Amino acid sequence: xxxxxLKMLHFEKICEILNDYDYRPDKLIPILREIQEEYRYLPxxxxxxxxxxxxxxxxxxxxxxxxxxxxxxxxRGKYVIKICDGTAxxxxxxxxxxxxxxxxxxxxxxxxxxxxxxxxxxTVSCLGACGLAPVMVINDKVYGQLTPEKTEKIIEDxxxxxxxxxxx
Numbered sequence: 001x002x003x004x005x006l007k008m009l010h011f012e013k014i015c016e017i018l019n020d021y022d023y024r025p026d027k028l029i030p031i032l033r034e035i036q037e038e039y040r041y042l043p044x045x046x047x048x049x050x051x052x053x054x055x056x057x058x059x060x061x062x063x064x065x066x067x068x069x070x071x072x073x074x075x076r077g078k079y080v081i082k083i084c085d086g087t088a089x090x091x092x093x094x095x096x097x098x099x100x101x102x103x104x105x106x107x108x109x110x111x112x113x114x115x116x117x118x119x120x121x122x123t124v125s126c127l128g129a130c131g132l133a134p135v136m137v138i139n140d141k142v143y144g145q146l147t148p149e150k151t152e153k154i155i156e157d158x159x160x161x162x163x164x165x166x167x168x
Contacts, residue, residue, distance in 0.1 A: 086126035
């Protein structure tokens with residue numbers, strides 16, 4: 001399939017989302033949320049298209065997208081890894097887990113997403129699972145009482161599943 005045809009399919013999906021909300025500007029947040037679910041982030045050209053389709057300014061769309069922490073403006077990996085660095089997790093070595101993962105997936109100092117868009121690695125202030133410290137969440141799955149070795153094994157298992165073509 002040609003690259004342009006692929007892009008058109010994605011814009012068709014955006015049109016479906018806009019249609020589901022009757023092109024209502026007051027539904028901008030849920031519209032952006034669904035678009036982000038489709039792309040895993042909010043591409044600039046998509047936000048401009050949404051603004052035009054809703055007959056609102058691009059500044060309004062960008063303002064909403066940058067105001068809420070939930071919205072991401074850069075590509076995200078298929079697997080978003082959140083390392084808790086709250087007090088309990090930090091004391092129990094969460095940054096060792098972060099460094100283990102960063103090395104395992106090959107991220108540079110300022111990078112948070114791998115070039116192949118398989119992983120995004122970030123720290124969060126608290127995941128609310130202090131009793132399981134140190135904790136990480138990969139997409140919606142919580143992993144607790146981790147060691148660098150356990151963490152590395154989890155990442156290796158994901159990489160193996162992806163190479164074998166299995167769904168997570």
